[in-house]
Amino acid sequence: MTENEKYEIPSIDIRIDKEGVWYYEGNEMFRKDILSTFFEELERDSTGRYVIRHNEQIFAITVEDVPFAVKSIEPSQDEQGREGHFNILLTDDSVETLDPATLRMGDDNVLYCAVKDKRFEARFTRNSYYQFAEHIQYDSDKNMYYIKLNDTIYEISPKG
Secondary structure, eight states: TTTTGGGOOOEEEEOOTTSSOOOEEEEEEEHHHHHHHHHHHEETTTTTTTHHHHHHHHEEEEEESEEEEEEEEEEEOOOTTTTTEEEEETTOOOOOOOOOOGGGOGGGOEEEETTTTTTTTEOHHHHHHHHHHHHOOTTTTEEEEEEEEEEEEEOBBBBO
């Protein structure tokens, strides 16, 4: 996409708030079939804007923070009874395995991770953050927060 083309993409009054809730013209969207379609059609253009590509048309939308939110998180154990991985429930009602290497801390200590084959980021809701917080450890010598899975330590990257 060239510099001139980015201005030709029409905007549509669709907004995703920081909790992952979708709105159309200021009203919350609640029809799961429509939301499912929009989640499937969500992309980022070459300028980084979020767009919906629908029926060969493309529309820019407003995203307050990131387009997905982690609604809940659940540990899963490996064969030895250790925490092997975490399953996360996203705002599109899909369940993914958390990639702990993508965890990062944002402003105001908001936790994020990569989702959808690392194409998007998801923001942990307050609920999911507190569910996950009991698994976070702190190393005072290294001044770092981390989680430990299968004897592997994953640092939670600081802001940035």
